[in-house]
Amino acid sequence: MWWFTQGLCFLPVFLVVWSSCTFIVSYIIALLRRDVDVLFPYISDTAATPPESCIFGLMTFVSACAGIATIYARFKYVEKLTEETRVVSPRLNRVTLVLGMLSCLGMCVVATFQETIVTVVHDMGALLFFVSGVLYILLQSVISYSSFPYGTSISVWRARLAVAVIASVAFFPTVICAFLVKQTDQRDLHRDTGSKDYPFHVASAVCEWIVAFSFVCFFLTYIDDFKMFTLRVRTELVS
Template identity: 60%
Template structure:
């Protein structure tokens, strides 16, 4: 665990565990179907909603820390690479918006205020996909100083999968609600939702980068 690579490691393992643990509890409580429930459904009823909310908030803060560390890494990398600072800043703030969306999802369950829950979910998914896309572009612009070309391709592949899955996630869930809960729309939207959620193992690719640097906090007294 060199550098600060524990950040993306913890983020990916914890976020994946959030979905899996909540799903298993919801199954045990007979609150969801076995086959492809919505992620929102696995965190809608207690006791799984309590676990889901707590673990998701921790995920959001871990995501913020990882996104900030990535931002500072690219900023330092720019002493050699040619990544436009505006691009790095845009990716940082969009990533933070995605984490804000996660907080909305965790706080407003589907069974309480569905409008706020949906708004948070859309903010999370759309901003998250846009963030991974921008980071893929940044990786190519920083090459060969940032990471290997193979890792650039890997990030692009993950971002592409998320991008292709996010549209049917949003469109089909809306159609599912308006078309008398058609099962086909439910299946497509639920599968796409899980694909987008697990495509964010994208952060696992940061381990290679985060081994190469550390962040230090400096305290200064102002007289």
């Protein structure tokens, strides 16, 4: 049996591969069309104009659906583990589920409302995605530590904690430096390397990519856990 057919581990694998392709494909298309600079564009810059915006929106919606499925599967796994061992607070597990769902909602908002058209809504969606996503992986690291040795290994917990710390550290310069970047014509996504705020743009853009890929790659740590269980839907008719 192939390893990716065991249990539900295909869910995090698909999520990581598809989401990574979403970022990369939109960047390559925007680059080939010369809509953005080669170095240090914001993720949103690479999906601001058609056709890359259309492709990014469609692929991001699929990523959000895969993210919801993966996050819910993780929630049910921890819930079952809690029933048998009582090592994780059910309330903490529910809070983490809500944060994960909010991060997926933020992804959909970012993909639907382009930064050059509805900037305020786009920025609110990005903030929702980043804040909820970082909190989600931090709390999942706490859950992993609490469930050791029943739910995960110490090496997996360390990997999750490392990714969560990287995302948390990169989140603050992403937001702070973005506020220090001077707002220009939203239709021109090319940056003036000689401007005084260009270093802030570089710091913000680089950290944004780090946070996004940290959040996505965090789900790779779910593979071993997801090999051990499956989910089934049971239908009951109430007369």
